[in-house]
Amino acid sequence: xxxxxxxxxxxxxxxxxxxxxxxxxxxxxxxxxxxxxxxxxxxxxxxxxxxxxxxxxxxxxxxxxxxxxxxxxxxxxxxxxxxxxxxxxxxxxxxxxxxxxxxxxxxxxxxxxxxxxxxxxxxxxxxxxxxxxxxxxxxxxxxxxxxxxxxxxxxxxxxxxxxxxxxxxxxxxxxxxxxxxxxxxxxxxxxxxxxxxxxxxxxxxxxxxxxxxxxxxxxxxxxxxxxxxxxxxxxxxxxxxxxxxxxxxxxxxxxxxxxxxxxxxxxxxxxxxxxxxxxxxxxxxxxxxxxxxxxxxxxxxxxxxxxxxxxxxxxxxxxxxxxxxxxxxxxxxxxxxxxxxxxxxxxxxxxxxxxxxxxxxxxxxxxxxxxxxxxxxxxxxxxxxxxxxxxxxxxxxxxxxxxxxxxxxxxxxxxxxxxxxxxxxxxxxxxxxxxxxxxxxxxxxxxxxxxxxxxx
Ligand code: AMP
Ligand code: ZN
Numbered sequence: 001x002x003x004x005x006x007x008x009x010x011x012x013x014x015x016x017x018x019x020x021x022x023x024x025x026x027x028x029x030x031x032x033x034x035x036x037x038x039x040x041x042x043x044x045x046x047x048x049x050x051x052x053x054x055x056x057x058x059x060x061x062x063x064x065x066x067x068x069x070x071x072x073x074x075x076x077x078x079x080x081x082x083x084x085x086x087x088x089x090x091x092x093x094x095x096x097x098x099x100x101x102x103x104x105x106x107x108x109x110x111x112x113x114x115x116x117x118x119x120x121x122x123x124x125x126x127x128x129x130x131x132x133x134x135x136x137x138x139x140x141x142x143x144x145x146x147x148x149x150x151x152x153x154x155x156x157x158x159x160x161x162x163x164x165x166x167x168x169x170x171x172x173x174x175x176x177x178x179x180x181x182x183x184x185x186x187x188x189x190x191x192x193x194x195x196x197x198x199x200x201x202x203x204x205x206x207x208x209x210x211x212x213x214x215x216x217x218x219x220x221x222x223x224x225x226x227x228x229x230x231x232x233x234x235x236x237x238x239x240x241x242x243x244x245x246x247x248x249x250x251x252x253x254x255x256x257x258x259x260x261x262x263x264x265x266x267x268x269x270x271x272x273x274x275x276x277x278x279x280x281x282x283x284x285x286x287x288x289x290x291x292x293x294x295x296x297x298x299x300x301x302x303x304x305x306x307x308x309x310x311x312x313x314x315x316x317x318x319x320x321x322x323x324x325x326x327x328x329x330x331x332x333x334x335x336x337x338x339x340x341x342x343x344x345x346x347x348x349x350x351x352x353x354x355x356x357x358x359x360x361x362x363x364x365x366x367x368x369x370x371x372x373x374x375x376x377x378x379x380x381x382x383x384x385x386x387x388x389x390x391x392x393x394x395x396x397x398x399x400x401x402x403x404x405x406x407x408x409x410x411x412x413x414x415x416x417x418x419x420x421x422x423x424x425x426x427x428x429x430x431x432x433x434x435x436x437x438x439x440x441x442x443x444x445x446x447x448x449x450x451x452x453x454x455x456x
Contacts, residue, residue, distance in 0.1 A: 002056050002357045004049075004232075005309065007240060007263040008163055012359050015231075018261065021059045023226040024049070025260070026117060027218060027235035027243070030067040031101035032086040035108055036283045037299060037314065038269040038276050042236045044300060045266035045308045047114040049234060051392045052356045062117030063225045066105075068098035068124050069201045070193070071214040077190045081211070084199060094201050098124070108286045111296035113394040119225045123217040127203050130212045130220040133254060134191045134205075142253045143191055146182035150192040150207055153184050157249040163263060164241040189246050191216045215246035222251065222259070233260040237267050266308045273313055289319065297395055298323035304362045304393060330400040332373040333386045341377025345385050348372040352389055365392065411442045415453055418444065 002015040017023075026046045029035055046064070053060055073079030083094040090097060102122075109116060123130070134150055137143035142157060143150050154160045154168065161167050171187040179186040190213035195202035202209045212220075222230055228251075235244060244263060251259040268275075271282040286296045302322035306312040348368055355365035369389050376382050390397040418433030437444060438456070445452040 002052070003359055004262060005264060005359050006261075007265050008260075015262070017058060017231050018229050021061045022053055022232065023230045024053075024060055024062040024117070024232045024234070025218070025222045025226060025230055026062065026064050026233075027239055028065040028067065028120075029101075029105050030071045030082055031098045031105065032071075032082040033101060034285050035101070035105050036276060036285050037289070038271075038283075039236075040108060040112060040114075040286060040299070041269040041303055041312065042234075042266050043109055043114050044112060044303045045264075046117075046234050047112075047394065048304075048308070048360055048362060048392070049232065049264065050115045050117070051394060052360055055353075055356065055392050060118070061226065063119045063121055063221060064117040065218055065221045066098070066102055066120060066122045067214060067217060068102070068122050069094070070123060070212045070217060077213065081199065081201070083201065087200060098122075111286050111290070112300050113297065113396065115394075121221045121225065123212060123221070124201065126217065126221050126224060127212065129224045130216055131192070131203075131205050133216060133220045133223065133250070134212075136254055137191060137250065140253065142249075144184065145207060146180070147194070148180065148182065149190045149194045149210060149213075151183055151188040152191050152246065152249060152253075154187055154189075154249060155185050157253050159252070160249055161245065163245050163248055166241060166245075189213060189215060189242075191250070215243055216250055218243070219247050219250040219254070222247075223254075228255045228257070228259055230260045232262045232264060234264050234266070237265045240265055267311045269303075269312050269314055271314045284314075292316075294319055294323055295326070298326055301326040301329075301395060304366055304395075307363060308360060326395065329370070329373070329395070330397065331402060332370075333383060333397045334400050334402050336373065336376075336378050336380060336383040336386070338380055339378035339383075341379040341382075343376040343379055343382060345372065345376070345381060348376075349385060356392055362393070365389070369393070411437055411440050411453055414440075415442075415444055415451060419451055422446075 003012050004015045005012045029039060050060055050062060069081065069083055071082045073082055073085065083097060086097045087094045106116070134143060137152065138145070138150060143152055168185065168187070172185070192205060192207055192210050192212060194208055195210045199211065202211050233244070248260065270276070271284070274280070276283045286299060289299055290296055298319060299322070302314070302319055303312065305322065348371070351368045352365050355361045355368055369386060372382060373386060387398050414433050414437050418430045418437070421427070421429035421433065434444060441456050443454050443456050445454060
């Protein structure tokens with residue numbers, strides 16, 4: 001039985017999909033700059049949920065959005081559109097910026113074996129649906145117009161704050177002094193922004209030219225592809241208090257029911273025990289790690305060693321040990337290939353399933369794999385089961401080609417044949433074997449009772 005945490009109820013519960021296919025929405029990247037390893041932790045988390053669902057036999061219909069307009073520099077709708085900022089910074093159109101960073105994003109996810117959802121959806125391709133969504137919210141009395149745009153009235157939505165536990169009073173107390181006087185509550189947020197002339201991305205709407213707010217994009221894209229009942233919604237922990245609270249308000253207000261059944265959040269990746277920030281110069285991309293000689297999958301392996309609900313601290317030392325361990329894991333897995341030993345593997349298979357199915361306990365699942373590889377007799381059955389486990393872990397265990405080891409195995413085989421031939425006084429075969437061994441770069445030193453293989 002698969003059990004998963006739900007941030008909404010703050011407990012682990014049995015996962016029961018609403019229909020035949022699991023509907024899953026994942027907040028995707030804003031494509032205005034290079035995506036770093038912290039962002040990648042969030043997508044590895046999404047990927048692990050998908051892989052665990054598949055391991056359990058579920059079909060999935062997933063959406064990953066691409067935010068290519070409307071995400072302001074502050075999550076509370078203040079500041080400028082991040083796309084606009086990047087456009088000025090790089091002297092390119094926002095469309096060029098979006099294309100460039102979206103392509104970059106997918107090069108990174110590919111290197112990390114991240115399983116991409118069935119639908120990748122851009123906000124700029126969902127404008128009609130967004131406008132309709134806002135229209136209905138206004139008709140239902142949840143949205144209201146000001147000189148700046150259309151705002152969502154959080155006081156109208158009585159369950160506002162259920163996810164984060166932050167009350168409207170708390171929001172009021174935390175509000176800045178210079179709040180927009182036209183807003184009914186300081187934490188009301190923009191559904192649609194009336195665009196100033198200099199905002200490059202803008203569309204015709206019932207409220208004049210403008211562009212969508214960030215939060216409505218996710219609600220509208222989710223509705224378009226997954227409908228009004230979504231099994232799982234994922235995102236980073238930073239999105240819980242504002243972005244996801246706002247998504248819940250919009251979607252539930254529109255449908256008149258609870259749309260998302262389960263919210264799941266991944267905690268932050270820190271670097272050297274602190275926040276990643278430009279000023280500290282500690283923001284790294286997967287490409288940066290590669291340039292320093294690391295296998296991108298070593299970063300994936302590193303992530304698999306911490307539970308998603310805990311903060312994880314990145315250092316280059318820990319990445320190096322992850323890489324060493326992963327290489328050892330490759331070798332150990334390979335050492336079972338084509339071997340014929342006998343084992344009973346039922347227990348390992350059960351333990352692995354139990355680990356992944358208890359709220360994605362991947363660190364424990366990894367240790368089950370390690371134990372199995374170490375404790376059993378060398379056997380192809382173990383190899384095959386390791387590859388099955390790897391459908392969840394995504395470490396490419398099957399692709400490993402240990403060139404040196406393969407040679408050594410072959411040399412051993414030839415040396416043994418040679419020794420037998422010699423004992424049977426078949427010197428022709430023995431000489432042939434010695435020749436072949438020599439071609440592979442090894443030499444045989446004969447003793448009275450045995451022989452030694454040495455590298456030339
Ligand atoms: P953004 O493109 O800024 O919207 O972020 C994309 C995703 O990465 C979001 O789900 C964020 O919550 C997540 N994220 C950002 N920084 C980190 C971090 N340091 N660790 C883990 N997740 C992060
Ligand atoms: Zn979102």
